[in-house]
Amino acid sequence: MNANVCIKLSKEEFNPEAIMKSGQIFRMYKKSDGLYHVYSRDNAITFKYDQKERFWRFYVNQWDWQNFWVHFFDLETDYSKINRKIMTSNDNFLKKSLEYGKGMRILHQDLWESLISFIISQQNSIPKIQKTIEILCKNWGNKQSYVTPIGIQHFYSFPTPERIANLSLETLTDGTMLGYRAKYILNLSKDVKSNKFKLEKLLNNDYEESMKILQSINGVGPKISNCVCLYGLHLMESYPIDVWMSKVIEEDYYQFDTVKQYLQYINTNYEGFQGYIQQLQFYYKRNL
DNA sequence: TCCCAGGCTTGGT
């Protein structure tokens, strides 16, 4: 079972640094040996850049690769057309963002995991969000193992709604750093378990409808809804605006009088790729 | 000690 898949993808086509540091995923890690680890629900994968051959080597069997990870990493989407559009525009900040974050991809993440993860993200810092999620997985996920080039390693799956629903508020709050968000997560888990809130209702809807359904959840507002739409539902017209994006709009697009005007510019010029644009801008602004 | 972190709810106008 030491299978691995060699994918001829250049760093310009697949850029894990950009993906990892654009704030779309919390369970992606780079170890000192250059190995990347990604966890999603109860799936795991390891990969590394082969300097000699100049392509990414994924340590996974062919079936999992074809049936899960190709889709997860959004490798079916061709970004070359939108990239060309960006580079021929006169939007200098966006052009610099693309040069910096080339190989960015919008992942197809698990709906439940992204919903809970972004509820945790409210009024929180990224390192703390990551720690909190790790605690939840360790406490109420299942121990899993996966094959890596340095041997079998372990991780914990993301806790299911049923598992969380059975906890008391005290248990879910104690030692998890969730704070006041615990009650949002507990209530939502209970509603999902009892079918009062059907996650399936979110599938096969357009952006407007999905935003409405998501915001009906207690503890979920416009920002988190946009994140879940983009990362959990892959609705690419979502454009989450957080403190960093507010800074971008204020400092790098000051020619627009209002956020609404700015959004109109994004929506008309980059229809169907707004979320991708946002990720490029966020990554550039945050990591430069 | 105070301030902030990838916001949201609630309770005022």
Place this chain on the structure above:
DNA sequence: ACCAAGCATGGG
């Protein structure tokens, strides 16, 4: 429709 507090928690 818009505005301000208050909300847990840890790190600077």
